[in-house]
Amino acid sequence: MESKIPHEFNKFYLKDVTFANLMMRRIYSVLIVANPYDVFMLEDDGRVEEKIYNEYMELGLRYPPTFTQVSTTNEAAKVLNTTNIDLVICMPGNADNDAFTVARDIKGLFSDIPCVVLTPFSHGITKRMQNEDLSIFDYVFCWLGNTNLILSIIKLLEDKMNLEHDIKESGVQMILLVEDSIRFYSSILPNLYNYILAQSKRFATEALNRHQSTLRMRGRPKVVLARTYEEAMNIYKKFADNCIGVISDARFPMKEMSPKENVLQPSPLRDSAVYKDPEAGLKLLRAIRERDEYVALIMESAECKYREKAEAESFHFVDKNSKTMSLDLRRIMEEHMGFGDFIFRDPTTHEEVMRIRSLKELQDNIFKIPNASMLYHVSRNHMSRWLSARAIFPVSQFLKNVTWHKLQDVDAHRQIIFDAIVKYRHMKNIGVVAVFDRMKFDRYAHFARIGDGSLGGKGRGLAFLDNIVKMHPEFNQYHGASVQIPKTVVLCTDIFDQFMEQNNLYQIALSDAPDEEILKHFLRAQLPDSLIADFFTFFDATKSPIAVRSSSLLEDSHYQPFAGIYNTYMIPNTADKYMMLQMLAAAIKSVYASVYYRDSKAYMTATSNVIDQEKMAVILQEVVGHQYENHFYPNISGVLRSINYYPVGNETAEEGIASLALGLGKYIVDGGQTLRVSPYHPDQVMQTSEVETALRETQTQFYALDMSDVGSDFKVDDGFNIMKLKVKDAEHDKSLNYIASTFDTYDQIIYDGLYEGGRKIISFAGVLQQEIFPLPELLQMSMKYGSCAMRRPVEIEFACNINEDKTGELYLLQIRPIVETKGVLETDITKIPDDGCLLRSHNSLGHGVSDDVVDVVYVKYDDNFSAMNNYYVADDIERINRKFLAAGKNYVLIGPGRWGSSDHYLGVPVKWPHISAARIIVELALKNYHVDPSQGTHFFQNLTSFGVGYFTIDCNSESGGFIRKDVLDAMTAIEETDYVRHVKFDKPLKIMVDGIKQEGAVVINES
Known part of the structure; x- marks a missing residue:
């Protein structure tokens, strides 16, 4: 049976994504406040700046931040007062002046600058942090000397700064990490960013050139860290349509607890009404699943009892105690968040049927995938998720709306996916080298x-x-x-x-x-x-x-x-x-x-x-x-x-x-x-x-x-x-x-x-x-x-x-x-005085300047001009024109009525070959011989092909232009018949035509 695609999916429009408009807010300069020993370690052993720079270059990222390192609060204040600093990192201090004290002092003076505390973890510090108010710091991280953590901190803050704009601008995707354990998120974030940035290098190959490839990496999914149930739900509700996955701990602070539930230790956020709920992770994932049946939901916990509960509700589970924890998490993300290759599987055996590495491969193979496998993936919206993870937002957003509930037809889905990819690739190719x-x-x-x-x-x-x-x-x-x-x-x-x-x-x-x-x-x-x-x-x-x-x-x-x-x-x-x-x-x-x-x-x-x-x-x-x-x-x-x-x-x-x-x-x-x-x-x-x-x-x-x-x-x-x-x-x-x-x-x-x-x-x-x-x-x-x-x-x-x-x-x-080759017109013709002109026209065709013509051929006329002899005029002009052709010269041609008219009463009945050496053709309207101008229509093709100027002058009107016939009549004729005169100037005439203003003039050179 032929597949029928509903009308709503037949016609669709894809809006292009401008990756250059993403990640506009950056952290360019970082101030590190650390004791002399840690500064030495960072510079000589850690080489933090070099490592960060190499990390950025390896990932193809632009604008690596610069680092300024100081040891005391006073030094930090001096730098902050004189330099634009985007982030302050406070590292472990001295026994009497630790990182929290330094950070609190800096935050008190410069509250608008993001401030992150790095602290080592020991039993004493953990115990102390239970009584610390950490809410004034942006983040607290566990510092074990891994410079990758500093890259992750910078990326986490940049993601937070750009999240709302980039989602609205282009539909960038988000991964929500819900974790309140400082030690654990300090460990997972570097691994998570490492994996996402490596993936973004892979999907950047969808770009058409190197510049676009670099820009395309800005479209990678953003990581957002939430540390309480309420914070997680607020973020999710705001950006639900752009969330490709949630990674959540099992227990974390939550206000909305049942009185029967056990009250656990207070959260480090020092809000006495917030306590850790042992079921917070399950509650969060359930609430999200109710809203979105497709989003990937992963629970991670050190308590094995949560595996059974999570998997019973079809959530994926990662054991925090496992030595392969990071690999397990990557495998689930690859399979269910759309990272890596798209693997079509047999729904019964779960064996691989086909592996797709690029958009073009998907386009080429979409009609070859077995029906059962196609149904399995389409009904779970896997295709849209894979495209989202690869920053192909226009297609993923469109396909996200073509759900299995709306269109239960495998072949229709194939065709829609194919058409959308073709349209997207065509759109992306246009305007790009x-x-x-x-x-x-x-x-x-x-x-x-x-x-x-x-x-x-x-x-x-x-x-x-x-x-x-x-x-x-x-x-x-x-x-x-x-x-x-x-x-x-x-x-x-x-x-x-x-x-x-x-x-x-x-x-x-x-x-x-x-x-x-x-x-x-x-x-x-x-x-x-x-x-x-x-x-x-x-x-x-x-x-x-x-x-x-x-x-x-x-x-x-x-x-x-x-x-x-x-x-x-x-x-x-x-x-x-x-x-x-x-x-x-x-x-x-x-x-x-x-x-x-x-x-x-x-x-x-x-x-x-x-x-x-x-x-x-x-x-x-x-x-x-x-x-x-x-x-x-x-x-x-x-x-x-x-x-x-x-x-x-x-x-x-x-x-x-x-x-x-x-x-x-x-x-x-x-x-x-x-x-x-x-x-x-x-x-x-x-x-x-x-x-x-x-x-x-x-x-x-x-x-x-x-x-x-x-x-x-x-x-x-x-x-x-x-x-x-x-x-x-x-x-x-x-x-x-x-x-x-x-x-x-x-x-x-x-x-x-x-x-x-x-x-x-x-x-x-x-x-x-x-x-x-x-x-x-x-x-x-x-x-x-x-x-x-x-x-x-x-x-x-x-x-x-x-x-x-x-x-x-x-x-x-x-x-x-258009670059004119006939001479560039630099003078405003209307500014040239009348007494310097042989003739002027306000109705002219053509464009350019020439100053190599000295000859004028004109029809003899007076107030009693009669068109009766125009056939003879045509014969004389044809003969004179032959002489100019033989000599390879041009002339100005002037006469009453329409040149080229088939009716000799309206003008001189010449053919184009009879006047082909003329550089400018002038038609005059006289007092007793007023014929509407022809604008050279009878040989218009030749005028335009050879760039000949055509002037119309109405001698009956002050605004119709003029000709100084007295100057011509006073000159000695080179040749004269009963009907035509040919005169020659000593110096070349300057012929000027402004085709835009339709102004024309022939200027007498008297210098």
């Missing part, structure tokens, strides 16, 4: 590094993107739409250094040899053999083509443009893993070689960087897409910019712009025809607004990876195995669902969607206008959070798969700050 571990990296793993060097620019960008996604769960708020980065492994820069040195490649690399020769030497070199097993693990986890991308130290730098200089190769996925290994190795070596190609060296020189300072990390990343016969590609690739220097209509510069294309993103990088859309205005796509424009300016070709090109014969050209296909091929692949429209040749109209016959237009109408997939909203979030996190405009590369069922995945591939 894990150290690659073959035992942990699987299809649920996410981002890992091999090596200890830098991730490089792209690698850092990817890790940053991953963290942005993690910090903003709203990315995944839409049903059927997920946002993530692809599965990624980075070979850090130290692997590159090792490869270069071991293969002695620097000589050929830094030479002037041709690129092909350099590549040949690199392909012959050997990568470290240690990578082979890692690569095989990555293949098994990925099961898709792999992109091998450069990630140099300088790429995607915050301060300089350095993108697109090195190569990116793609290798197909094959069943033959050794063939894939050969291809992957060749691709990595080819990326390394590209650092030293001629173009790279030239770019290094141009950007004032030194080639031998450059180091290369390599990103291995699953390629986004689907396989269609012998090729592979995604439905959508794109580049998103958080600032738009060519806003049209009601778009604004700050709303950003996206370029979308079918197929691999290389098509966009190579300058292919893409669809330009603002994510905030997805229904306003200029290229599909008119039939003629849509047919002319939408994508007709796309790129795909050739899955049949298998081999390690790599070329300098990283696109050697990339296929250029036609949209018709995508139609055959059935990959155009929701991203294409159909042109009906009979009706001369474009219909959104796929229909029989007719040319297919890549319009992305399904995702942009029909809301099949929330791409616009996800791109808005990507821009908003990306630019906010980087504190500057960003460019983000992405790819997207849209499935037949309208679900989809958006993969963010890269983020880099």
